Amino acid sequence: MQRRKLLGSSAKALTAALGAGLISSCKISREEVKSTVGLPKIRWRMATSWPLSLDTIYGGAEIVSQRVNALSGGNFQIKPYAAGELVPGLEVLDAVQAGSVECGHTASYYYIGKNPSFAFGTSVPFGLTAQQQNAWLYEGGGLELLNQLYSDFGVISFPAGNTGAQMGGWFKKKIKDLKSLQGLKMRIPGLGGKVMAELGVNVQVLPGGEIFLALDRGAIDAAEWTGPYDDEKLGLSKAAKFYYYPGWWEPGPTLTALVNQSAWEKLPIEYKEIFNTACYQANLTMLNRYDSLNGSALQRLLNNGTELVPYQEDILKAAENASSQLFADISAKDTSFRQLLKQWQNFRQEVYTWNNINELSFSRFSYQQL
Numbered sequence: 001m002q003r004r005k006l007l008g009s010s011a012k013a014l015t016a017a018l019g020a021g022l023i024s025s026c027k028i029s030r031e032e033v034k035s036t037v038g039l040p041k042i043r044w045r046m047a048t049s050w051p052l053s054l055d056t057i058y059g060g061a062e063i064v065s066q067r068v069n070a071l072s073g074g075n076f077q078i079k080p081y082a083a084g085e086l087v088p089g090l091e092v093l094d095a096v097q098a099g100s101v102e103c104g105h106t107a108s109y110y111y112i113g114k115n116p117s118f119a120f121g122t123s124v125p126f127g128l129t130a131q132q133q134n135a136w137l138y139e140g141g142g143l144e145l146l147n148q149l150y151s152d153f154g155v156i157s158f159p160a161g162n163t164g165a166q167m168g169g170w171f172k173k174k175i176k177d178l179k180s181l182q183g184l185k186m187r188i189p190g191l192g193g194k195v196m197a198e199l200g201v202n203v204q205v206l207p208g209g210e211i212f213l214a215l216d217r218g219a220i221d222a223a224e225w226t227g228p229y230d231d232e233k234l235g236l237s238k239a240a241k242f243y244y245y246p247g248w249w250e251p252g253p254t255l256t257a258l259v260n261q262s263a264w265e266k267l268p269i270e271y272k273e274i275f276n277t278a279c280y281q282a283n284l285t286m287l288n289r290y291d292s293l294n295g296s297a298l299q300r301l302l303n304n305g306t307e308l309v310p311y312q313e314d315i316l317k318a319a320e321n322a323s324s325q326l327f328a329d330i331s332a333k334d335t336s337f338r339q340l341l342k343q344w345q346n347f348r349q350e351v352y353t354w355n356n357i358n359e360l361s362f363s364r365f366s367y368q369q370l
Helices: 002-020 030-034 057-071 092-098 116-121 130-138 142-151 190-198 208-216 228-234 261-265 269-303 313-333 335-367
Strands: 042-048 076-081 103-106 155-162 185-187 202-204 242-245 254-260 307-310
Touching: 042 057, 042 092, 057 076, 057 103, 057 155, 057 254, 057 269, 076 269, 092 103, 092 155, 092 254, 116 142, 116 190, 116 335, 130 142, 130 155, 130 254, 130 335, 142 155, 142 335, 155 261, 155 269, 185 208, 190 202, 190 313, 208 228, 228 269, 254 261, 254 269, 313 335
Parallel strands: 042 076, 042 103, 185 202, 242 307
Antiparallel strands: 103 254, 155 254
16 A cells, blocks of 8 residues: 555654664764765745744754755755745645645644644643653654654654753732633643643634734733743743643644645655655754753743742642543544553553653652752
């Protein structure tokens, strides 16, 4: 079947790229550039879901573009475009599927209306940390499962960024209890939005570039984006005072590069390897940047009047219960979701058990010293 052929070539190409070890930021050797001499000159466009002002998340697309250009000696070039320049930020998958652009950089959970299983390509409530998510995608069979779904849309996906654990959103008023969520208008996408809806929230899905105005003008009462560095750049602290944590719906969200299958199949194998490598580097670099930048950004926000507030235990427990019920309800209606969920849950159980011993025990001791 065509789907299986796609999966086989994708998995082999990814494995080869990772094994080649070309993800470092070292200088490109003359031999590497020579390997693309004589290959066709190819120019692609990449639509993204991100505003240009967010240098970290939009930077994921830029890393892919820059690395592809460097490794191909300029023969293979990809030009990224900010949300709205080619297509609206939430319509990247549609553009890639239609072939309007060859590739895109987006979050797969924006498209759960097309298939709820796409949520796993980014993050699901009470799911995996960034490191665990990478382990599932690259080594635990997650990427192969997701590409089975994407093949129905004539698209292939590649992890190409991660924000790390996110914050829990900006609120104009404090959330005292579960009743305070009733009727609250909040920007939150993915299955996290579905859970919030179950808790009584009026959920809105907006691209990043539209969040500030909606929050500032009162069209919404609360909003989540990523974390301190990006949230500061968007000016969200000027529109709301109370900054909640943790972002239980996105403990380690992956950003995704999508490629039109027909465009992919036309690429020489050397360019496929280069694209894989570029996405892998973007995935690691974005996470490193966020971890490097968020701490100081949070301190600036606090110094300027932001009030940090933890979600109450009853809200977290209610959200966790609602998440479990949501997974069960979708599984009852959708076979692909049920199959993917089972595989994902088995992986999560194993990695949680291991990380509870090796990482959490260390963190409990070390963090209490702060």
